[in-house]
Amino acid sequence: MRGSDSGHAPHHQHSSTDALEVALTDDVLVVHGGAPLEGRIRVRGAKNLVSKAMVAALLGDTPSRLFDVPKIRDVEVVRGLLGLHGVKVTDGVEDGELVFDPANVESASTDQINVHAGSSRIPILFCGPLLHRLGHAFIPDLGGCHIGPRPIDFHLQALREFGATVDKRPEGLHLSAPNGLHGTKFALPYPSVGATEQVLLTAVMAEGVTELRNAAVEPEIIDLICILQKMGAIIKVHTDRVIEIQGVPKLHGYTHRPIPDRIEAASWAAAALATRGHVEVLGAQQADMMTFLNIFRSVGGEYEVTDARPPKLGDPGQEGGIRFWHPGGELNAVALETDVHPGFMTDWQQPLVVALTQARGLSIVHETVYEQRLGYTEALNSMGANIQVYRDCLGGTPCRFGRRNFKHSAVIAGPSKLHAADLVIPDLRAGFSHLIAALAAEGTSRVYGVDLINRGYEDFEAKLADLGAHVERP
Numbered sequence: 271m272r273g274s275d276s277g278h279a280p281h282h283q284h285s286s287t288d289a290l291e292v293a294l295t296d297d298v299l300v301v302h303g304g305a306p307l308e309g310r311i312r313v314r315g316a317k318n319l320v321s322k323a324m325v326a327a328l329l330g331d332t333p334s335r336l337f338d339v340p341k342i343r344d345v346e347v348v349r350g351l352l353g354l355h356g357v358k359v360t361d362g363v364e365d366g367e368l369v370f371d372p373a374n375v376e377s378a379s380t381d382q383i384n385v386h387a388g389s390s391r392i393p394i395l396f397c398g399p400l401l402h403r404l405g406h407a408f409i410p411d412l413g414g415c416h417i418g419p420r421p422i423d424f425h426l427q428a429l430r431e432f433g434a435t436v437d438k439r440p441e442g443l444h445l446s447a448p449n450g451l452h453g454t455k456f457a458l459p460y461p462s463v464g465a466t467e468q469v470l471l472t473a474v475m476a477e478g479v480t481e482l483r484n485a486a487v488e489p490e491i492i493d494l495i496c497i498l499q500k501m502g503a504i505i506k507v508h509t510d511r512v513i514e515i516q517g518v519p520k521l522h523g524y525t526h527r528p529i530p531d532r533i534e535a536a537s538w539a540a541a542a543l544a545t546r547g548h549v550e551v552l553g554a555q556q557a558d559m560m561t562f563l564n565i566f567r568s569v570g571g572e573y574e575v576t577d578a579r580p581p582k583l584g585d586p587g588q589e590g591g592i593r594f595w596h597p598g599g600e601l602n603a604v605a606l607e608t609d610v611h612p613g614f615m616t617d618w619q620q621p622l623v624v625a626l627t628q629a630r631g632l633s634i635v636h637e638t639v640y641e642q643r644l645g646y647t648e649a650l651n652s653m654g655a656n657i658q659v660y661r662d663c664l665g666g667t668p669c670r671f672g673r674r675n676f677k678h679s680a681v682i683a684g685p686s687k688l689h690a691a692d693l694v695i696p697d698l699r700a701g702f703s704h705l706i707a708a709l710a711a712e713g714t715s716r717v718y719g720v721d722l723i724n725r726g727y728e729d730f731e732a733k734l735a736d737l738g739a740h741v742e743r744p
């Protein structure tokens with residue numbers, strides 16, 4: 271293991287050989303912490319919409335055009351998969367514009383598709399579109415962040431409801447729909463984002479009407495519905511999480527500018543708070559971040575929303591965004607619970623917890639979306655934070671994980687002075703929280719496996735430089 275300026279041994283959240291292998295590579299960022307982040311950065315299209323919008327292009331019989339696509343690894347993975355399925359993906363005229371031509375959609379060989387096995391969870395969403403276009407689909411073993419078991423049982427149950435047969439083999443899933451796909455009435459056991467998207471992408475061209483109850487209604491899902499509607503779909507969003515889709519025989523391409531990445535925006539906001547800094551996030555949109563903004567204000571952070579103004583004669587216009595800052599003085603402890611929309615997103619939790627280590631008193635975080643998303647707090651404790659995790663549902667509503675042995679509630683006692691450490695990044699969002707902690711801590715930290723952050727944060731090293739962070743590659 272490499273030496274460390276801080277004198278601490280690299281801290282491993284889990285003993286997986288994956289993390290150790292990553293730790294031993296040169297994929298390390300040296301972070302000289304203790305300085306506030308100050309400046310302005312921009313967020314582009316939401317990772318968790320853009321990747322699904324790319325899959326939707328498979329359903330059209332004419333080309334689609336997507337703007338503001340961030341340069342992140344998840345986009346590259348989906349681009350590669352679309353290419354393997356005969357969708358020609360080209361860069362458009364505008365920076366961040368992608369054009370998808372589905373004219374030659376064809377089955378790819380299992381070997382080729384397996385190249386992408388383990389690198390993303392998006393392949394599962396190819397099922398519906400491929401079943402419509404080809405009558406069969408192959409989905410390799412799924413990857414994505416290591417945050418608990420992340421099963422796909424809801425996806426498979428939904429596909430079977432539509433009439434697909436699923437054959438599980440060691441190399442992956444083979445699906446077919448010899449008699450086509452038919453509309454169905456279906457209720458999700460939990461409002462899963464991915465399973466709702468699966469149903470949408472399948473139902474739009476299934477014969478007849480589909481009614482999905484207990485659907486997820488995240489802004490990214492509503493934006494996907496907008497895209498499908500542009501393509502010719504008929505989708506009604508009723509009250510109480512009910513979505514009704516009337517299948518149509520044919521869809522055409524779309525042109526779309528996606529909603530901005532509210533997870534990235536909140537991550538930088540939390541970084542501003544934790545480092546006592548001031549960060550303007552251009553592109554951040556208030557409507558999709560209301561729950562985050564309420565908590566940010568309760569903690570003691572301040573923000574100002576700037577509405578976008580289109581250019582007019584004699585007025586260059588203005589790009590909208592949100593300015594986040596630490597007003598000085600002490601932060602307040604809060605109690606919060608992660609939840610499906612419109613609740614506090616599970617992906618906002620990890621960056622904010624770093625800021626909560628600086629708040630006076632006891633903060634409580636109850637994670638109700640994933641059963642194992644608090645492991646990263648061990649790394650924060652190794653830096654001087656005081657965080658205890660519990661199996662109980664603390665601070666409010668009992669959730670699915672209560673009394674089931676999952677440590678899914680955290681109590682954060684603060685304020686704690688954070689000191690530098692050597693850290694190994696375990697997954698995307700926890701990774702960003704490690705980075706924020708290193709930036710907030712006194713001294714020099716080494717953050718191993720930082721490349722994982724490129725999965726979901728565009729140009730994060732350039733953005734850190736724009737915000738005046740003292741980071742370097744050794």
Ligand code: EPU
Nearest residue numbers: 318420421422423424425462463464465616617639640698
């Ligand atoms: N679940 C099941 N069975 C299923 C599907 C989900 O039990 O078949 C459970 C999951 O285990 C989890 C819960 O349902 O406990 C919610 O999972 P969901 O399906 O909503 O998550 P996802 O679609 O796999 C997306 C985002 C995640 C984000 C969640 C929740 C993408 C590519 N990923 O995942 O984002 O945390 O929704 O909002 O859209 C990230 O960006 O870092 C990330 C992990």
